[in-house]
Structures are given as C-alpha cells and as structure tokens.
Amino acid sequence: MAYENSPIFVDETPGIKHYCTCGESSNKPYCDGSHSAKGTGKTPKEFMIEEERRYVICDCGKTGNSPFCDGTHSRS
Numbered sequence: 001m002a003y004e005n006s007p008i009f010v011d012e013t014p015g016i017k018h019y020c021t022c023g024e025s026s027n028k029p030y031c032d033g034s035h036s037a038k039g040t041g042k043t044p045k046e047f048m049i050e051e052e053r054r055y056v057i058c059d060c061g062k063t064g065n066s067p068f069c070d071g072t073h074s075r076s
C-alpha cells in the first residue's frame with residue numbers, strides 16, 4: 001500500500017470529510033474510491049471538521065487518533 005512516512009498538512013473548511021485510510025488515493029488526504037477499486041478492504045474515515053484552520057492528517061496508517069497525525073510515523 002502507498003502509505004507515506006509523513007503526515008499531510010491541509011487547510012480545511014468546515015464540513016464532513018472522507019479521509020483516505022488505505023494509502024491508495026490519488027487525492028490524499030481524501031478518499032477517491034481507490035480503496036474499493038484496488039480491493040484494499042479499507043474504508044474512508046468520515047469526519048466532521050468544525051473549525052476552519054490547518055490540520056495535520058495521518059498518511060502512515062498507524063495513528064492512534066485517526067484521522068489526525070499523533071506522531072507515530074516518527075517512532076516506527
């Protein structure tokens with residue numbers, strides 16, 4: 001799977017977001033449906049963004065605080 005060893009910084013606007021958890025999206029950090037097309041067995045993380053600001057989204061697939069980076073990528 002195409003996970004990376006660093007998070008994605010994104011300036012979000014409020015609303016429901018669907019973040020990629022499989023690592024295969026061509027539109028990270030958002031799901032583009034590749035999880036289904038590639039048979040990853042994963043599904044996107046639906047999350048409500050309440051506040052407009054910069055967020056740090058996990059792209060290593062190991063965070064304990066999905067969809068946000070918790071620093072796990074730098075400890076493994």
Ligand code: FES
Nearest residue numbers: 020021022031035
């Ligand atoms: S493309 Fe990765 S979860 Fe949908």
